[in-house]
Amino acid sequence: MMVHLSQPVIVALIGLGGIVIQSTAELIKHVLQSRRERTGGVPPTPRPGRPSVPKLAIFALLLLMAVVGGGVAVFGRGTPATELRITYPRDSAQVEMREMIRGTSRGLRGRDSVWVVVYIPDLESYFPQRGAATVQADGVWNAPVQIGAEDEGSRAFDILVVTADRNARAAFHRYLEQVPREGHWEGLKELPRGVVPHHRATVSRASTPSVSRDPEGHRVFVSPSGGFSIREEPEVGRGRLTVYDRAGGKVARVKVTQHSGGDFANDIKAVAWSADERRFGVMYHESGAGHVSIVDLDAKREIGWIPVDSTYHRLGFLGNGTLVVNGRRIAVAERIVSP
Numbered sequence: 001m002m003v004h005l006s007q008p009v010i011v012a013l014i015g016l017g018g019i020v021i022q023s024t025a026e027l028i029k030h031v032l033q034s035r036r037e038r039t040g041g042v043p044p045t046p047r048p049g050r051p052s053v054p055k056l057a058i059f060a061l062l063l064l065m066a067v068v069g070g071g072v073a074v075f076g077r078g079t080p081a082t083e084l085r086i087t088y089p090r091d092s093a094q095v096e097m098r099e100m101i102r103g104t105s106r107g108l109r110g111r112d113s114v115w116v117v118v119y120i121p122d123l124e125s126y127f128p129q130r131g132a133a134t135v136q137a138d139g140v141w142n143a144p145v146q147i148g149a150e151d152e153g154s155r156a157f158d159i160l161v162v163t164a165d166r167n168a169r170a171a172f173h174r175y176l177e178q179v180p181r182e183g184h185w186e187g188l189k190e191l192p193r194g195v196v197p198h199h200r201a202t203v204s205r206a207s208t209p210s211v212s213r214d215p216e217g218h219r220v221f222v223s224p225s226g227g228f229s230i231r232e233e234p235e236v237g238r239g240r241l242t243v244y245d246r247a248g249g250k251v252a253r254v255k256v257t258q259h260s261g262g263d264f265a266n267d268i269k270a271v272a273w274s275a276d277e278r279r280f281g282v283m284y285h286e287s288g289a290g291h292v293s294i295v296d297l298d299a300k301r302e303i304g305w306i307p308v309d310s311t312y313h314r315l316g317f318l319g320n321g322t323l324v325v326n327g328r329r330i331a332v333a334e335r336i337v338s339p
Contacts, residue, residue: 082107084114084141084161084198095157095203098146098269103161103199105139112163115172116143117191119158125187128172132164148205159201168194221271228277228297232268241282243297252300256282256293272315281315283308 088102089095101116108114113132120127133143147157164172171192191197214220214231221230226246233240239256269290270283283292292306292315 082109082112082163082196082198084108084163086159086161086199086201089159089201089203091201091203093201093203095147095205096270097148097205098144100142101133101145101159101161102140102142103133105135105141108135108139108163112165112196113169114141114143115162115164115169115195116145117160117162117195118145118147119160120148120187121156121158123187125189126160126191127187128175130176132169133161147203155205157203157205159203160197161199162191163196163198164192165194168192219268221268223273223277223280225277228273230268230271230280230282239284241295243295252295252297254295254301256284256295256302257305270315272317274317279303279317281317283315 083106084103085105086101086103089099105114114135115132116129118127118129119125129143129145131143133141135141141161145159147159148155168191171194175188219232223229228246228251229244231242231244233242233253241254241256243251243254245251268282268284272281274280278297279294280297281292281294284290290308292308293302294304294306295301296303
């Protein structure tokens with residue numbers, strides 16, 4: 001079994017070895033001096049087959065140095081350095097506003113936790129995400145993050161994975177508790193003491209259907225071509241969406257069924273459009289679960305839904321209208337549920 005020693009213990013071992021070696025050398029020197037005094041300064045004649053005292057002294061010193069050095073090498077390798085890497089997204093990648101960041105870890109200390117922090121260079125501000133990352137037994141970790149706001153698609157962002165000790169975690173939690181009371185996110189101008197950055201990925205936001213707000217403050221999701229827009233209606237808990245064409249004419253008013261428990265908070269998490277913009281998918285999360293509803297504009301209704309968990313998922317459509325979630329084809333009979 002390998003024993004890991006801390007750096008102070010290693011230094012102490014080395015110092016102790018030095019003291020022992022120095023004491024042994026002094027003892028040998030004293031023995032040699034005593035023999036010279038007994039022989040009147042004439043070196044003794046070595047007996048055949050018997051090594052002389054100097055040779056024995058050199059051998060003893062070398063043996064002692066080997067023992068001390070080997071002990072430090074075997075037992076004093078120390079605790080492996082903590083290493084964290086981001087495996088998704090890669091550096092220079094394009095990302096959505098909401099992503100699941102993934103990575104690996106090694107040598108994580110028990111008193112530290114893994115956090116993901118988004119840094120916006122032109123604001124010179126750090127934005128801690130809500131809660132520590134989930135770390136598996138094999139060191140693989142993941143954390144849901146929000147990269148910027150809805151209207152910040154042109155900005156560059158740095159995604160940092162850091163370790164945070166107890167004091168740093170407390171500082172993060174204070175910031176996250178303070179933000180909802182103040183109603184805005186200003187970020188932190190510097191990372192709290194006890195935070196150690198380990199890896200960084202610089203990303204940019206991918207082109208997504210633009211989001212704006214109408215004069216009444218309701219969010220409006222515009223299709224890639226600009227031909228259609230979806231507006232969340234004000235009736236909280238009703239799941240009603242209104243689709244307009246480019247000229248502002250009403251195309252359809254759709255009621256999306258609540259499938260994930262709880263009430264709608266009029267808070268669409270993501271929207272994806274088919275290539276011909278005749279279908280779209282909308283993702284909701286509520287009460288620890290989620291679902292993606294599929295709406296057909298020709299039918300003017302929800303034609304099915306897909307259960308998902310309460311994390312963010314990347315949505316998209318293939319050319320044939322098949323919905324894809326996180327790069328996986330989902331439009332199969334056992335997964336699409338009729339409303």
